[in-house]
Amino acid sequence: MKTIIKVCLSVCISLLFVSCDEESISTPVASVTVNQQEFSINETMVIHFTGVADQVSIYTGDNMHKYDLRTESNTGFVVNKGLFTYSYSVSGQYKVVCVASTYSDKAEEIRQDTCSFIVTVTDDVTEIDKLSCAQVLYDEVFAQKYPNDEWLMVLPRKVKYSTAAVAIPLTGQRLKFYIQSDSTKVLINGNPYVSATKYNLTNPVDIQVTSNYGTVRPYKLYTIYYPEFDTFKLNGVAGTVVRSEFDYSYFEIGVTLPTGTDVTNLVPEFSLFSPTDKVYIGDVEQISGSSAVDFTQNVSYRMVSTSPDNPDMQAESTIKVKVKNQ
Amino acid sequence: MNKSLFNIILISCSLLVFSGCDNFLDKEILGNSTDKNYYDTKYKLQSALNAGYDILQSDLFNECEWRFGEATADDVWGGDEGLASQMGQLVNFRFNTSNSWIADRYYINYKGVRRVNQVIANVDKVQLSLPLYGEYRDVREILGQAKFLRAFYYFNLVKTYGGVPIRPEVETIDNFVIPRSTAAEVYAYIEKDLREAAIMLPARYTGVSAGKVGSGTAIAYLMKVLMYQATPGEPSSKWKEMKRLGEFFIDGVSMTYGDILKYDEAQEDWEALRKRLWFKPQELNQPTDPYETKNTQLPALQNAYSLDFKDSYGMNITYLDQFTGAGEFCRGSVFEVVFKESADGSLGDTNEGSFLYDTFYSSSPQIWTTQTIIQDLFGTDPRRTYMIGHNSYAPDGTICVCGESRNVSLKWYTPIKERPQNGGDNSKNRRVMRYAEVILMYAEALNECGEGSRALIELNKTKSKANTITGATALYVGGGYGYMRDQIWKERRMELCYEWDRFFDLVRQKRAATVIKEYGFLRANKRGFYFREGINELFPIPQNEIDISNGVVEQNPGY
Numbered sequence: 001m002k003t004i005i006k007v008c009l010s011v012c013i014s015l016l017f018v019s020c021d022e023e024s025i026s027t028p029v030a031s032v033t034v035n036q037q038e039f040s041i042n043e044t045m046v047i048h049f050t051g052v053a054d055q056v057s058i059y060t061g062d063n064m065h066k067y068d069l070r071t072e073s074n075t076g077f078v079v080n081k082g083l084f085t086y087s088y089s090v091s092g093q094y095k096v097v098c099v100a101s102t103y104s105d106k107a108e109e110i111r112q113d114t115c116s117f118i119v120t121v122t123d124d125v126t127e128i129d130k131l132s133c134a135q136v137l138y139d140e141v142f143a144q145k146y147p148n149d150e151w152l153m154v155l156p157r158k159v160k161y162s163t164a165a166v167a168i169p170l171t172g173q174r175l176k177f178y179i180q181s182d183s184t185k186v187l188i189n190g191n192p193y194v195s196a197t198k199y200n201l202t203n204p205v206d207i208q209v210t211s212n213y214g215t216v217r218p219y220k221l222y223t224i225y226y227p228e229f230d231t232f233k234l235n236g237v238a239g240t241v242v243r244s245e246f247d248y249s250y251f252e253i254g255v256t257l258p259t260g261t262d263v264t265n266l267v268p269e270f271s272l273f274s275p276t277d278k279v280y281i282g283d284v285e286q287i288s289g290s291s292a293v294d295f296t297q298n299v300s301y302r303m304v305s306t307s308p309d310n311p312d313m314q315a316e317s318t319i320k321v322k323v324k325n326q
Numbered sequence: 327m328n329k330s331l332f333n334i335i336l337i338s339c340s341l342l343v344f345s346g347c348d349n350f351l352d353k354e355i356l357g358n359s360t361d362k363n364y365y366d367t368k369y370k371l372q373s374a375l376n377a378g379y380d381i382l383q384s385d386l387f388n389e390c391e392w393r394f395g396e397a398t399a400d401d402v403w404g405g406d407e408g409l410a411s412q413m414g415q416l417v418n419f420r421f422n423t424s425n426s427w428i429a430d431r432y433y434i435n436y437k438g439v440r441r442v443n444q445v446i447a448n449v450d451k452v453q454l455s456l457p458l459y460g461e462y463r464d465v466r467e468i469l470g471q472a473k474f475l476r477a478f479y480y481f482n483l484v485k486t487y488g489g490v491p492i493r494p495e496v497e498t499i500d501n502f503v504i505p506r507s508t509a510a511e512v513y514a515y516i517e518k519d520l521r522e523a524a525i526m527l528p529a530r531y532t533g534v535s536a537g538k539v540g541s542g543t544a545i546a547y548l549m550k551v552l553m554y555q556a557t558p559g560e561p562s563s564k565w566k567e568m569k570r571l572g573e574f575f576i577d578g579v580s581m582t583y584g585d586i587l588k589y590d591e592a593q594e595d596w597e598a599l600r601k602r603l604w605f606k607p608q609e610l611n612q613p614t615d616p617y618e619t620k621n622t623q624l625p626a627l628q629n630a631y632s633l634d635f636k637d638s639y640g641m642n643i644t645y646l647d648q649f650t651g652a653g654e655f656c657r658g659s660v661f662e663v664v665f666k667e668s669a670d671g672s673l674g675d676t677n678e679g680s681f682l683y684d685t686f687y688s689s690s691p692q693i694w695t696t697q698t699i700i701q702d703l704f705g706t707d708p709r710r711t712y713m714i715g716h717n718s719y720a721p722d723g724t725i726c727v728c729g730e731s732r733n734v735s736l737k738w739y740t741p742i743k744e745r746p747q748n749g750g751d752n753s754k755n756r757r758v759m760r761y762a763e764v765i766l767m768y769a770e771a772l773n774e775c776g777e778g779s780r781a782l783i784e785l786n787k788t789k790s791k792a793n794t795i796t797g798a799t800a801l802y803v804g805g806g807y808g809y810m811r812d813q814i815w816k817e818r819r820m821e822l823c824y825e826w827d828r829f830f831d832l833v834r835q836k837r838a839a840t841v842i843k844e845y846g847f848l849r850a851n852k853r854g855f856y857f858r859e860g861i862n863e864l865f866p867i868p869q870n871e872i873d874i875s876n877g878v879v880e881q882n883p884g885y
Contacts, residue, residue, distance in 0.1 A: 032522050042861050043885040080873040087884040089858055130559075132808070140808030142559060180860060245804035246778025 014049045028053045030100035030115040041123045041181065042087050049082040051113070053100035058084050061094030067116070068095075091123040091212055103131070123212035124181050128219060130178035134195075137166050140176070141220065141248075146312065153201065153223040155316040156248035157273070165243060170223055172198035181210035201302045204309050222313040227305035229253065230271040231320065234295070236259060239321065255295075263295040266323075276306045295323040346507040365448035368461070371468050374445045378538075381438035382663040388756065390431035391550060392686075392693070393417075394486060395826035395867075398559050400845035400854065401703065402693040403818075405734075407675050419857045420840075422869075423885050429868035431486060438479035439493055444486050445472035447495035449604065457608050459615040467538075470526030474539045474547070477519035481551055484512040484517045487884055488864045503875045506867075513555050525583045525618075526603055529625035536638060536655040537664035537755075542627045545575055545586070546660045546759050549767045554834045558774065558811060565774040572768030576784070578628035584620030596620055631761040632657045634789045646712055646721060649737045651744040651754040661759035667746040686738040687728070694732040695824075708795035709820055712736040735824035762788045762821050773810045781810055788821050800862035833863045858884065 029053035039045055049056045057076035059067035066074045077084065077100060088094065095117040101110065107147065131143040131151050136159060143153040155173070156167040176195065177186055186193035187208040201223035209217045226249050232239040239253035257263065270288045272281070279286040280302045281293065293299055299321045307313035346448040365371050379806040381387050397404050398417050415421040421428065449469050454461045483490045489512050491504035507515075523544040530698040536831055549571050556564035571586075573579040583589070589596070596619070601607055605618050637643050638655040647653035654662065695703075695713065704710035710834045714726045715733045728734050740746075769784035787800045793799060802813045815835060819828070832838040839859035846854030861884035871879045 042858060042882065044883050044885070080869070081851060081876060083872065083877045085872075085881045085885060087861070136806070136808075138809045138812075139806035140812070141806060143807070156806075159806070161805065244779075246782075246806065246810070247776070 015299045024295060025111055026052060027101040027108055028102040028111050028113040030056075030113040032058075033099045033116075034096075034116060034117065037119050039088060039119060039121045039182065041089060041091060041121065041125075043121075045086050045088075045119065047079075047084040047086075047096075047098070047229075048077055049084070049098065049100070049223050050253075051098075051100050051115075053101070053113075054103055055101045056082070057099045057101075058086075059095075059097040059099070060086050060088075060284070060319045061096050061119075062088055062090065062092075066095075067097035067114075081230055088121040091121050094119050094121065105320050106236050123181050124215050125179060125181035126183050126209045126211045126215050128177055128179055128207075128209065131221065132176045132178075133173045133201075135174045136168055136174035137161055149196050149217065149219045150310070150313070151219060151221045152307070152313045152315075153221060154248075155201075155223060156243075157225050158243060159248070160243040160245040170201045170225070173201050173223075175199055175221075179209070181212065185210045203306075222310055224305050224307050224313065224315050225273065226315050227277045227303035227317045228273070229303075231314075232268060232270045232321070234266050234268055234323065236269075249315070251317065251319045253319060254319045255321065255323050256326055257323060261325060263323050263325075265292050266295055267292045268321075272311035274305060274308075276308055280304070295321065298322050338362060349606075359442065361448070365444075365451040365452050368454075368465050368468065370404065370450055371445060371449060373415045374448070375442070375468050375475075378442035378445060378472055379436060379664075381434065381441060381479075383665060384434065386430055386434045388663075390427065390434060392826045393427055394431060395829050396824065397693050397831060398842075398854075399828040400841050401699055401823060401828050402695050403849075404693050404853075405690065406692065407851055418851075418853050419862045423866040423872070423881065424869040425866075428865050429870060431865075431870050432483070432871070435479045435482045436493070437487075437691065439476055439483075440497070442472040442475045442479070443493060443495045445469065446476065451608060452749075454835070457606070457610050458663075459612070462604055462606040466526050467528070467541060469604055470523045471539055471601075472522060473526070474520040474544050475545065476671055477516040477523070477551070480512055480516050480519075480549065481554075483555060484509055484516070485833070486865050487867055491661065491879060494629055503878050505875075505878050506880060510555075513551060516551050517548065521546045521587050522603055524548065524586050524624065525550065529627055530630040532655070537662060538702055539661060540630075541625055542575070542852070543661045543759065545571055545627065546622075546767075548586075548766045549575070549771075550759075553767055553770065558770075558835055559807075561774070565771050565811055568771035569775050569777075572623065572764070572784075575764055576768050579627060581624045581628075582620060583618060583624065585620045587620070589620050589703060596851070629732075631660060631764070633657070633761060633765065635791075644721075645709070645792070646736055648760070649754075649757060650739075651805040652741075654755045658761040659757060660764060662755040662757055664755050665753065667753040669779075687726070687727065687734055687740070689727045691728050691732065691734055694728060694734050696731065696733060699867075700733060703823060704801070704820060706798075707792065707820055708798050709792050709823075711794055711795065714739070737824050754863055758821075760825075762791075763818075766818050766825065767855075770811070770814050773807060773814060776807075778807065778810045781814065785810075785817055788817060811864055838863055860884070 029051035030053070031049070033048045033050055035046040047058060048112065056079040058079055059065050059070065059074070059076040061067070064074055065076065067076070070076070077086070095116055095118055097114055102111050132154060133141045133153060136155060138161070139159065140157060141153070141310050143151040145151055151214045155170065158167050173186070174197070175193070175194065177193070179186070187210070188199055189206050189226070201221070205221040205223070207219040207221055209219060228241070228251055232253050232255075234255045235257060236254055237257055239255040242252040242254065244250045266291060268286075280314070281299065286301065301319040302318045303319060305315045340357060365374065382828045393413065393416065394401055404417055407417055408414040409418060409420060410876060411424045412421070416425055416427050446469065449465065452465050480490070488504045492506060492507045492515055493511060494501060522820040524541045527539065527541040527544060530542050532542040534708070549568050552564040552568045556562045556568070567820050574581040597608055600618065606615060608617065611617055635645055635648065636655050636657045637647070639655055643653045643656060647659055648656055653659070664845050700710060704713070712735065713733050714736055716728050716730055717725060718726050718737065720741070722740055722743070724742050726734065740754055744753050765784050765787055769781045772778075772784065773781035782802060789801055802817070803812070804810070818831060830840070832841050839857050839862070842854040842857045846852050846857065864882050866882050866885035867879060872881055
């Protein structure tokens with residue numbers, strides 16, 4: 001029995017000394033995986049730490065986070081649970097450094113290992129999200145996007161504002177581009193785009209978009225007016241156009257004819273602003289001075305205007321003609 | 327012999343001690359309420375719902391509301407805009423993912439979700455003493471309010487963080503880590519709750535129940551949730567449904583339960599839906615009991631709310647009283663967070679709000695505005711008179727001391743006769759949704775659906791009501807889509823200013839970057855100049871959530 005007690009005692013004492021043994025520091029290993037090494041602006045970089053360390057930090061290499069300047073107030077980011085996400089807001093090449101550290105109690109001894117890699121961040125945005133004429137009187141009118149980087153702007157000839165109808169010239173309109181990157185450059189007919197400049201949209205406008213990375217992408221902007229009658233007469237009596245301030249593609253024309261006029265078979269005489277404009281009732285084309293129409297009820301004309309430079313670029317209007325007797 | 331006996335006794339005793347602990351630990355606790363047995367009456371369910379409302383009254387919830395909704399945007403300057411503080415980093419958009427306010431807003435809204443989820447998950451444990459229609463209705467209305475509150479909290483989360491984890495109604499220890507759902511999924515979840523709340527609740531609570539959310543509140547928020555999913559300038563079914571809801575809410579065009587639920591028989595049997603939502607089961611219905619079908623009309627809201635400056639009794643009040651104690655639950659109020667001075671019977675500030683209004687209307691307000699902003703915001707609009715500058719007098723004659731060159735909104739003001747005895751209290755309710763906003767949402771939906779002329783009529787309703795303040799006559803003028811949109815947004819900014827929603831409104835209008843960066847460009851400290859388009863419209867998921875979930879909860883792009 002005594003022998004057993006002595007043996008147990010010896011074991012306990014030896015265990016005590018073992019537990020007092022100074023902790024050895026493991027050797028840190030800096031090792032990471034990254035989801036990719038080429039990023040666009042604001043794209044997320046995901047780094048997983050795969051090495052050995054008590055503490056991990058990452059210097060992302062951009063402003064204030066450069067490893068080479070760590071003694072000059074530049075800092076790294078602490079990595080929690082081996083996962084770190086980041087994104088860059090400025091394009092360029094960045095040296096990402098991972099610092100893996102192990103340390104003893106009270107950090108009396110610290111060991112470090114580093115690894116690094118280069119990431120390239122490019123700003124290659126050439127996409128126009130939206131394009132508008134920003135100041136059509138007080139309105140902002142947006143262009144429609146077509147395939148092959150073609151855009152169609154359709155403007156009203158006049159805008160009704162309160163009791164006035166203000167003419168909208170194609171010769172001087174401000175353009176506004178909605179592009180995600182501030183660094184993307186836009187040229188209008190070869191000249192740098194200026195938001196305050198009024199551009200002549202009478203002819204197709206060549207737009208060249210160049211990304212910060214250098215990719216060049218050409219666009220073309222066509223501009224036409226919403227079609228409407230220049231003049232509209234029934235039995236020699238001119239109609240009066242009433243515009244909608246809300247819908248530029250809708251017009252009403254009122255014609256007052258003498259009492260007793262037979263309105264069942266009138267032949268309107270009208271003139272158009274553009275030779276490419278077409279006039280229809282339903283799908284039947286109407287010819288001025290030739291097509292007879294029954295005006296007993298209100299008649300809705302459909303007008304289609306086509307860009308002379310591109311037959312795919314079309315705008316459509318509805319003109320409702322109301323005839324009443326004096 | 328003696329030694330052996332002693333050893334045996336010692337070992338036996340030791341074993342007995344260990345075995346004795348077992349039973350003691352496993353003993354069933356009697357007499358205490360647990361989540362298993364608590365929710366057996368409608369009264370207990372009501373108390374659980376009260377806990378869901380309670381979050382709205384908490385200091386932290388409201389602190390996060392104004393910090394995110396107002397202080398980050400372009401209508402105010404702040405007293406804490408230095409980059410050394412968490413708040414300064416937040417409003418400068420130079421925060422990291424460990425920002426404490428970003429975490430606070432996340433957790434306080436999930437705390438609300440957790441509380442109302444307990445109401446929803448346990449509603450079927452309620453035992454009715456008698457199968458009366460009124461008993462079912464009482465439980466149904468508690469459930470409906472819980473659904474609204476859950477939608478409200480998730481709406482706060484999704485508009486702040488994008489798609490977030492949808493927590494299970496019953497949380498278990500094995501199931502704490504939930505991955506994020508997409509924003510579309512979260513919005514669908516919110517919509518479902520709001521649609522169901524709309525048919526479960528009465529049009530509007532009045533009298534002693536005035537603080538509860540009714541069907542009108544649910545539908546107003548459904549409109550807002552749809553608006554946040556739609557993009558200005560892009561036709562969508564969201565705009566169309568908003569318009570339809572506006573026609574019901576404002577114009578009185580009838581709508582059925584089936585309409586608002588978008589009820590699909592193939593998805594759920596009607597009777598099963600009725601049972602789930604605590605409509606009295608058909609087999610128990612008495613001949614005198616109403617029986618709700620998918621063709622039942624929603625309770626009309628047309629006369630429940632109005633732009634008139636009238637209190638809940640129909641007595642005239644002023645425009646400003648819509649924001650004071652005198653105008654609580656007034657005709658134009660759709661959703662209020664109810665505060666009551668010394669609600670707990672003490673002078674402490676437990677569950678009775680905080681010093682929020684005093685904080686803003688004080689000698690050192692946390693946020694304030696400038697004459698330049700006021701000019702830009704109001705121009706000559708009569709509502710400008712409800713801004714007050716340093717050393718000016720409030721309508722009840724008290725002098726405003728908010729600091730040289732500073733201006734504050736009287737919407738934050740508590741008239742002297744309504745002020746709490748305890749400075750830590752908050753004696754008046756916070757207005758979260760007003761009828762004016764419903765009108766303006768309707769106007770925007772109409773314009774987006776190509777009905778500018780009708781939009782103008784709605785838009786001028788709020789403007790002409792505001793004109794009555796001074797007898798002004800200026801109204802908005804009709805124009806094309808873009809002009810109408812700009813005028814509606816201008817009116818929203820004016821009518822709803824300083825109600826803590828400006829930042830989120832700018833984000834959903836898809837112009838936060840433009841407006842906030844321009845604002846920052848004009849400020850000496852460049853606050854807002856660092857807003858990153860496409861990134862900062864959403865705040866990051868709190869880093870702690872990423873860490874504790876081992877990356878299962880993924881971070882937003884760009885962080």
